[in-house]
Amino acid sequence: MNNFLFVAAENDAIPKCKAGGMGDVVRDVPRQISMRGDAAHVVVPAYSRLHENGEFLMNLNFQLRDQTYTAELYKVQPKKEFENLSHYVIHHPEIQPGDIAHIYHNDPTEPFYNDAVKYFIFCTAVAEAVNQNAFGHLDIVHLHDWHSSLLLFLRKYHPAFEKLKQLRFVYTIHNLAIQGIRPFGGNYSSIHNFFPEISIDYDNLRDYRYHDCINLMAVGVRLADAVHTVSPSYKEDILLPSNPPDFIGGESLEIDLQNADREGRLFGILNGSNYNNIRSVEKGRLYRNIIRALFGWLQEESKQYKYDFLAHTGEKIMDYVEKKPAFIVSSVARLTEQKFYYIKHSPEAFVAILDKLEKVNGVFMLLGTGAPEYEEMFREISYKHKNFIFTNGQSEDLIDSIYLESDLYFMPSLFEPCGISQMLAMRNGHPCLVHYTGGLKDTVKHLKTGFTFDGKTTDDKIKNMVDSFDLVLDIFLNDKPQWNKIKLSAKKERFTWEKSVDEYYKFLYAITI
Template sequence: MNTFLFAAAENDAIANCKAGGMGDVVRDVPRQIAERGDKAHVVVPSYGRLHQGGELKAVLNFELRNTLYTAEVYEVEPKKPISNIHHYVIHHPEIQAGGIAHIYHDDPEEPFFTDAIKYFIFCTATAEAIKQNLFGDLDVVHLHDWHSSLLLFLREYDLRYEKLRKLRFVYSIHNLAIQGIRPFENNYSSLANWFPKLRYDKETLLDKRYPDCINLMAVGIRFADAVHTVSPSYKQDVMKPSSPPEFIGGEGLEQDLVQANAEGRLVGILNGCNYKNINTEAKGEIYRNTVKALFKWLQEESKKYKADFLAHTGEKIMRYVGRNKPKFIVSSVARLTEQKFYFFKRSPEAFVQILKKLDKVEGIFILLGTGAPEYEELFRRMSYEHKNFIFTNGQSENLIDSMYLESDLYFMPSLFEPCGISQMLSMRNGNPCLVHHTGGLIDTVKHLETGFGFTGDTYDAKIQNMLDTFDLALDIFQNDKPQWKRIQTNAKKARFTWKKSVDAYYSRLYKL
């Protein structure tokens, strides 16, 4: 039996521990490992809340900032108990919940200031737990994004944790745009403040754009035994320099990734999708579920400043609750960020054109999400201006399920996409997607086979091609039902299974 440890910031196998796709991966990969008869341990920070109700397994003592730190390790109940998987959280008062999904902090003046502190503590506690054999005899440690990469720094430079050198370390990149950059010194949230006694080589740790800073994403790429991108096409993207907005590539780390590839350490494997035990809503509930979600949000104190807008959305959706159904539904579910909706933010006139095209065929566009204030404001304004744009400015799993089930076309114009899960969930329900052909969207949506894709050599070409591709999708839906049915059927048949992905993990990442 092989034994694995997953260390990450998110784990959707336990309640209230997910902000994005990383949480899905950290939930699903251990399940595949357990199906093979191997054992997986998963450890995340407690964020001051996830340890409640857990079973105390160990008290860890270790030194940081020339101070004795004491952290507690709790084993916690998962949402779905599975043999051979154990879930842990590490609790310390300084590992606090942030404002983003009660996980991450947003420090606009000093990015990563608070998060670096809590992940320094989390990673050192995890290293101490490995040293004390809390997870048994490990074979592989699988790290996810910069939040856990400090374990590789400790393996390299801290003699207390020599035991880590005997283990194989795999590092998955989920979001290369967020790199965990902090100063080497002269700052409370600096490497020198937290590890004053360690001797390390700045040259191998620094960010080439900010030489006075450590780049924790780069640490993962430079020191891991294998580096993993979550789709093959994204692997190709990140080895090229970014030139925004036309192309988002290696974000300053392309030379490190080219070197990792030359050393045979960089591997692109597509994420999987769950096709079993799916929670689905009954068909025909999309409008009722919207209304139910709106009423729920209107009662939340945190939504008071949005109350007028939510009431406006409710009034718009009520016209569809009865018999007055739209003839074509386009939907999108995403966090409202530059990655997901840059094209609409920079070119709102293109989005207006899409809404006008929909109006001609009695169609509507439903967007669900929360996120950056400037994106929320843009979409709220456009909702007031366009009767066939319904912006549900909140989060609701039931409504999301209904949107995936009942849309005619799923729209995903991501500026970049390491893998993407939304397109897989939509295709699982037989809904074609219209996507920007970048990263994992190239690997999952085939133009005119399982959906529709657009690209272009310049920004203006991308916008024009997006509109032309939207016209093409509408034309096929209205005038070529057999082809539309074929695309729907092909989308529903497409399978991106975790079994296939984890088979590749074993042979190419874990080397087992």
């Protein structure tokens, strides 16, 4: 039996520990491993809340900032039990919840300041837990994004954690754009402040752009035994330099990634999707679930600043309860540059899509929260366009209803490491209109399982996005046999974790199945 440890910032196998797609992966891959007869342990930070109903296992004592830190390791109950699969959280008072999903901090004036502090403490505590055999005799440690890459720094440079050198370390890149860059020194959340006893290897740790900083994403890429991107096409994209906004590639790390590729350490393996025991809602409850979500948000103190807008959305919805739209386009996403840059760059293109929908009694439904400037833009558009229904909040029931009852799922991502939304929409038999990039290239086939757009420049892409939307409407209205064929083909697609984890074993874990 092989014994795995997964280290990440999110884990959707336990309640209230997900902000994005990483949480899904960290939930699903260990389950797949346990079903193969191997053992898996998953550890995440407690964020001052997730340990409260857990089982205390041990104190973890280690040196940081020339002081003794004591963190606590807890075993916690998952949403669903699997044999040979255990979940843990690490609690320390400085591992604080952030303002994004009560996990990540948003530090606009000094990026990654708070997150660096909590993940430095978390990773060092995990290293000490491995020293103490808290997870048994391990074979593989699988790290996810920069939040866990400090373990590779500790493995290479810290004399207290020599035991880590006996293990194979795999590093998964979920989003190369978020790199965890912090100063080497002169700052509370600097590497020198937390590890004053370690002589800093500047050449192997520095960021190419900011020479006085460590790049923790680069640490993962440079020091892991295997590096993994969450789709084959994203791997190809990030080997090339970025030319924003027309092309998002290696984000200054393309040389490191090219080196990893040359050394046979870089692998692109597509994420899977869940096709079993799917959380479901009853069909026909879309508008009811919107109203229910709106009433819930109206009672939250934190939503008071957009009270008028939520009431406006509720009033708008009532018209559609009686008179159902003929065509529903939807998006469910964090409102960020990655997801909606093209609309922010050209709101008039989005308005053109709304106008085309209005002519065929169609609506566009967007659910999400995120960057204030994106929220404000979509609220302004909603006030002006009756057929744009913007639900500016988060609701699991409503999300499920949107995925179930849409006709077209819209995903114009600037870049996309893998994407799970398109898989969820296709699982329900709904074609997607996507930007032909990253993992979207690997999952949506133009005029077969959905629709794609691309172009050499940003303006080309935006024009082609609107033209592709015209094609969608033309087929939906005038060629029902082809529309139904695309729907059926989308529903039949299977991006299974079984297939993905087969490749994990072969390439990432170097284990013969």
